[in-house]
Amino acid sequence: MSGMFGERRDAPKHKSVEWYTPGWIFDALGLHFDTDPASPHDMETCVPAHTKYTVFDDGLKQPWRGRVWLNPPYGPTTPQWIRRFIDHGRGIALVFSRTDAAWCQEALRSATAVLFVAGRIEFIPGKENAHKKARAGAGTLMLAFGDDCAEALQRLSACGVFMRGARPEATSTALALEAA
Numbered sequence: 001m002s003g004m005f006g007e008r009r010d011a012p013k014h015k016s017v018e019w020y021t022p023g024w025i026f027d028a029l030g031l032h033f034d035t036d037p038a039s040p041h042d043m044e045t046c047v048p049a050h051t052k053y054t055v056f057d058d059g060l061k062q063p064w065r066g067r068v069w070l071n072p073p074y075g076p077t078t079p080q081w082i083r084r085f086i087d088h089g090r091g092i093a094l095v096f097s098r099t100d101a102a103w104c105q106e107a108l109r110s111a112t113a114v115l116f117v118a119g120r121i122e123f124i125p126g127k128e129n130a131h132k133k134a135r136a137g138a139g140t141l142m143l144a145f146g147d148d149c150a151e152a153l154q155r156l157s158a159c160g161v162f163m164r165g166a167r168p169e170a171t172s173t174a175l176a177l178e179a180a
Contacts, residue, residue, distance in 0.1 A: 020045045021071050021094060022122060028159075029152040033091065034066025038073060038081065047071075064088050067149065071095075079103035086110045090146040092153060097139035107143050113150035115142040118160040 023046040032048045037059030039045060039052035047069050053059035060080060068091030072081035078095070082103045085093050097116060098104045108114060117140040144153040154162055 021047065025094070025121075025156070028156050029092065030155065031067065031092070031149070031152045033069040035064045035091075036069045037062060037064055037084075038071060060084060067091050067146070068093075082107050085143075085145070088145070090149065092145075092149050093143045095141060095143070097141040099141075104141075110145070111143040112146055113144040113153050113162065113164040115144075115153050115156055115159070115163075116161040117141060117156075 020040055026046055026048055032050070034050050036045075036047045036049035036052040039047060039049070039054050039059075041054035041056060045052075049069055051065065053062050060077075064084070068085065068088055070081065070085050070091060070093040072078055072085075072093070072095065074096055079102070082093065082095070083106070085091065086107060093107070095104070095107075099108070121140050142153055142156070144150040150164055154164070156162070
């Protein structure tokens with residue numbers, strides 16, 4: 001996943017969480033992104049984005065423009081990244097499938113489309129993690145905000161379960177029926 005934007009600049013390098021999204025995902029999406037606010041710092045990635053912010057830029061504090069690619073740092077700041085992404089309202093995010101987490105529930109309710117990726121993605125380790133396995137430690141989901149991003153995400157539907165348009169009213173109805 002990407003750099004830890006909440007960490008101090010003098011944080012030990014062995015704490016890196018630099019993992020890169022594999023290029024086949026971007027090839028399949030067929031999109032160019034305007035902003036990658038959580039870009040890894042230790043080498044160039046294949047994210048097709050015009051503007052890339054690293055840990056040293058603090059992407060949470062920078063302007064996000066246009067279509068955003070977000071592979072946020074996983075950990076205590078994930079909810080901040082996802083809320084900012086929801087507020088921005090246009091782009092694709094790749095996150096661990098933590099469907100029990102409040103931030104994930106909020107994102108699922110807000111997304112134009114969602115892809116629950118089957119299996120585990122083989123990420124590309126950064127220089128500091130080259131000795132580690134690249135397979136994701138948990139399932140992955142991708143969130144699309146905006147029709148163009150949902151259409152692109154649908155091109156990956158063979159890689160998992162694709163759903164377009166969350167229906168919060170259905171969720172509320174289901175909860176009311178369960179309570180009765």
